[in-house]
Amino acid sequence: MSKRARTLDSFFSAPVTKKSRLPTPSIAQRETDAATVNSQLPQGTADTDVSKHPTYPLAIPYLPSGIRDILNFAPAAEPRALNDQPDLDLLYYQPYIPKEIQRDLYDFLRRELFFYRVKYNIKRGPVETQINTPRFTTVFGLDHLSRFDPEGLVVDASTGRPVPKDVYKCSPRPIPQCLDLLRTLTENATGCKFNFALVNYYASGSDSISYHSDDERFLGPEPAIASFTLGAKRDFLMKHKPTPEAHPSETKPLKLSLASGDMVLMKGLTQSRWLHSIPKRKGGEADKGRINITFRRAMVRGGTENYYRYNVGDGEVYRWDEDRREMRPWKDDQ
């Protein structure tokens, strides 16, 4: 019908020149589009185009051309290798995102993406406790065993046949164009492959993530994870995992002060042998908002289930409120 026709129109007209100051589609229109039309169109160029999918609560605008043009100059710096300690294998780009677009990209993503504040239960022994994730999260992507067909349907990666809907408990969402451009760019610069984009928003210094490693059951051995910072500077702490031996490992904890535009590529044995965290911080720049984007490659369906469980969950949608300058629960009738 008309919405499908409009999508095809924008596809066929996308490559030609377009005004750069056309208005962004209204929230109401984006919601309608996202609920009715699939995406994974060829990556167009018009500033009015949007990424749509039935799993999106609302459509996500394409990256504005002004940002996209400058992004093609990334990485803005050569990486520094951090591998002077046992099992440590990092590339540190300071920065990766060119300075001229760091602020615009941060503002764009905070304004246009939707986030969640996930709650979940863990049980340790007999006691079950509820965890309130101390950060805003969202995720897009699908593991190596599946892909989205051009209609946005989840199909088997090798046969191309539809994956029965009870294979995944979650509802996988394609990576929107604005993040997929950065994903491709990062693949080309690093030689690594990624099929997931996780986005965290640390609203203040009281948002954090405690020490953890990214689970190799989902990512395979020696996984590569690219982690971007936009917005406020935050400390990134790393420490070697405790070793079985009684004697202390000959490694010392590492502190990286991640600034806007920076990218850290964790690879080799880093995930299996080291822990990392973003600790709470008081005052100064670290008490302002920070967006973190990580790209990774999930190898198995369990990875997809896990990432949606802990980064989307089943709670309400949050969106950035520019007037109140904070994330607020988003009601779809507002």
Next chain:
DNA sequence: AATACTACATTTCC
């Protein structure tokens, strides 16, 4: 894929 709180020690800030 834990996080929050407390107490106390140590470091950094201004």
Next chain:
DNA sequence: AGGAAATGTAGTAT
């Protein structure tokens, strides 16, 4: 230089 604030660490509760 020195008091305040922030941070680090260990233990505990949920």
